[in-house]
């Protein structure tokens with residue numbers, strides 16, 4: 001190894017180490033983590049919206065060929081929502097645009113993410129994993145209504 | 151070195167057969183951009199459905215084309231560098247298994263009985279011919295390693311005690327041993343989960359487990375595609391760039407290959423960041439190793455750049471003191487001798503730069519939440535496997551065919567322009583797919599019917615511009631491919647002017663240490679397999695014992711009713727689960 005080579009090698013390792021440190025910081029310090037493994041919630045067979053408090057919600061999304069249950073959901077702005085997702089048949093995807101919620105729906109398991117809707121608007125949700133012939137039509141949305149609109 | 155007889159025929163077959171199929175693969179690539187942008191607003195075109203075409207595109211381009219070209223190149227490398235004959239019987243068995251397997255899978259795909267995409271995620275189930283065909287292709291591809299390459303390698307080492315095996319042989323050998331290791335999990339998935347369900351022998355199996363086994367293969371496989379391209383970058387490119395160039399460091403190249411051996415395997419969970427059923431800290435460990443496996447690529451970037459700089463500067467003294475100006479002396483477009491190949495490698499490398507950066511984004515754990523399963527991901531890998539890998543494979547295919555058939559390369563001008571059109575098209579494609587992906591544009595979706603259809607309630611106008619840009623990109627890439635194909639088939643059909651030979655331009659090393667630790671493979675592979683197994687034990691435990699409540703029956707792509715188990719049986723099982 002000559003000097004230039006050693007320099008390149010150290011730079012490469014240092015960069016990757018730095019990136020990894022940032023990832024860990026984002027996950028542990030800023031709490032931007034990937035979806036959790038839920039082992040105590042049994043896969044449900046029905047979708048539903050549960051309100052716990054004026055701004056606390058729980059939504060159970062059931063993904064099936066080729067729709068989400070519940071369909072469109074309306075929430076007040078500022079709501080914090082616990083999202084649970086499972087599949088009733090094959091693999092589906094679930095991404096709420098404009099948020100960090102990006103989940104896979106896998107039969108036999110429950111995925112979980114928490115999200116707070118600070119801004120009013122329409123949050124589109126698409127199934128982003130191929131799930132058969134109707135995949136391109138599998139979408140829903142969350143409509144977040146602002147204070148003044150209510 | 152002269153090559154005649156059946157070995158020559160087999161190698162040529164291993165090049166020409168997948169390339170004929172690649173024409174269908176590329177055709178579907180073009181169709182996909184048209185469908186997705188809403189130019190074709192339909193479920194199918196010319197009798198082939200969108201997802202059927204997407205399955206063909208994925209399977210042909212990254213399973214059949216890559217595997218067969220790698221075997222062909224590996225055969226040629228072992229033959230030429232070790233100067234030891236390959237065994238015709240072995241070669242024929244391997245080739246025929248690959249052809250028969252491919253034809254079986256192709257039949258299932260063309261018949262619409264395998265619309266499961268190239269990742270064939272359970273619970274979607276394909277016709278058994280699809281899985282059995284894929285398995286035969288894979289078995290055929292490992293046969294030369296066991297019965298030709300390893301025996302010849304051992305014999306060569308006996309005859310050359312204390313010598314290093316040629317770098318190209320080293321790289322191809324390491325790569326194919328990695329291939330055998332990574333096949334283990336996917337073979338388990340196919341043999342014990344998918345084929346039994348597909349044949350109706352068992353009614354259901356565990357989807358999370360099958361995904362985990364798939365990705366334990368599915369990420370390492372990208373290095374299986376990449377390392378042969380690196381072999382070419384280390385051995386051929388530095389030589390041909392000036393005609394007498396050198397590889398900067400032989401040990402650095404071997405060290406990079408061995409780092410791939412270590413870090414290519416404990417990484418598959420980075421495809422499963424967004425999944426339930428696997429504890430996050432295990433995913434984070436795989437994120438760590440994924441960043442680790444970027445290191446040998448960065449070493450390669452350094453060594454290739456240093457080799458180019460050294461070679462150019464020793465040929466052109468006038469740029470000896472320049473920091474950047476030597477770049478202008480690289481023969482990006484040159485018809486002289488073998489220099490036409492430089493354009494394939496340089497275009498590929500410049501694409502790989504984009505692929506490397508987007509790859510690190512994908513790998514970055516929480517950052518992956520922004521891009522997972524959006525068009526960002528296909529944007530990324532069209533500059534890696536669809537960029538550097540495909541371009542070097544197209545280049546080397548043309549090169550090998552001209553040598554093996556003893557023909558001059560025809561339409562060399564088109565052959566030199568082709569990679570630059572490809573480069574330009576793929577850059578636009580990568581840009582458009584990445585930007586759209588960041589705005590949520592999904593991958594694997596026939597968006598022209600719904601999201602990009604102004605008449606649909608699902609219409610998303612913010613994606614339209616990007617999708618249209620991919621159409622432009624698609625046409626540029628296809629034009630590049632057509633140029634290449636004219637030269638390729640023109641060469642094949644032209645008269646023979648020389649005897650059939652095989653040889654590769656090979657750069658000698660500038661720094662060439664002995665480094666015995668880098669030439670004993672066993673310890674590296676032992677550590678590698680241990681790391682692989684240890685890194686997967688917790689994840690396998692999660693998806694079999696902790697995170698998954700029940701198995702699932704199989705489905706086909708057309709109906710929400712399971713095909714392997716009556717609905718009532720499923721309800722019964724749910725009820726017992728609830729009663730427990």
Ligand code: HEM
Nearest residue numbers: 179180182183208211267268528536593594595624627628
């Ligand atoms: C004309 C050239 C090409 C075009 C226009 C093209 C276009 C596309 C598009 C638009 C997609 C995304 C489809 C979707 O997600 O719905 C795609 C997927 C894909 N492409 Fe290409 N492609 C081309 C060449 C290639 C090449 C050369 C390779 C590899 C050697 C390749 C490998 C793949 C793979 C593996 C997928 C993923 C399939 C899947 O998600 O199941 N493509 N291609």
Ligand SMILES: [Cu+2]
Nearest residue numbers: 127129131135
């Ligand atoms: Cu879907």
Ligand SMILES: [Cu+2]
Nearest residue numbers: 368369372421
């Ligand atoms: Cu990967």
